[in-house]
Amino acid sequence: DVKVTQSSRYLVKRTGEKVFLECVQDMDHENMFWYRQDPGLGLRLIYFSYDVKMKEKGDIPEGYSVSREKKERFSLILESASTNQTSMYLCASSLWLQDQGEQFFGPGTRLTVL
Amino acid sequence: AQKVTQAQTEISVVEKEDVTLDCVYETRDTTYYLFWYKQPPSGELVFLIRRNSFDEQNEISGRYSWNFQKSTSSFNFTITASQVVDSAVYFCALRPIIQGAQKLVFGQGTRLTINP
Secondary structure, X not given: OOOEEXXXXXXEEOOOOOEEEEEEEOOOOOEEEEEEEEOOOEEEEEEEEOOOOOOEEOOOOOXXXXXXXXXXXXXXXXXXXXXXXXXXXXXEEEOOOOOOXXXXXXXXXXXXXX | OOEEEOOOOEEEEEOOOOEEEOOEEEOOOOOEEEEEEEEOOOOOOEEEXXXXXXXXXXXXXXXXXXXXXXXXXXXEEEEOOOOHHHOEEEEEEEEEOOOOOOOOEEOOOEEEEEEO
């Protein structure tokens, strides 16, 4: 079974702190994604990556950066956390060649910025 | 531009009732996939179904069924004889059929509560 894990289920940080959210998948997937989920807005794509050291902006990249140094790991970085970044963050992965397009999700990290 | 709309924000029914979750989409792509995901209280999105734009045949899986109508750009999800374990947030999503890093466009989600 595909497994996507995220480093924390709950995280509380203060405004201005640098925050790292880690995601690891164990199925050798090429593609990895970071979404944020907010009530009434569904899931919105922040960044995605289709290969090591490659990254692409999603729909809402402002205030975020990412790092993919290894194929199995995709990190989301909040350089200076702000209260409007309080949200649920979901990581996902998928195969490059899989034409069905199914993404496998991690359990999510609920981040609160005070 | 692609867009997915789930107009029902919340639905609450009594156990054993049938319930339908609506999904309407917009896309300029001629070929695309549609998905439904379930998000239980644990938080992890669980894949339920994928349907491609070539195939408008309805699908049934146990108590779950999906009605895809290209003419109305809808992909509705029906749960028959609902159970408390069906309580979750359900998301409809869309992506074009292309190889590579596939971006899913999600609807806003529908929170379904099944009361005993």
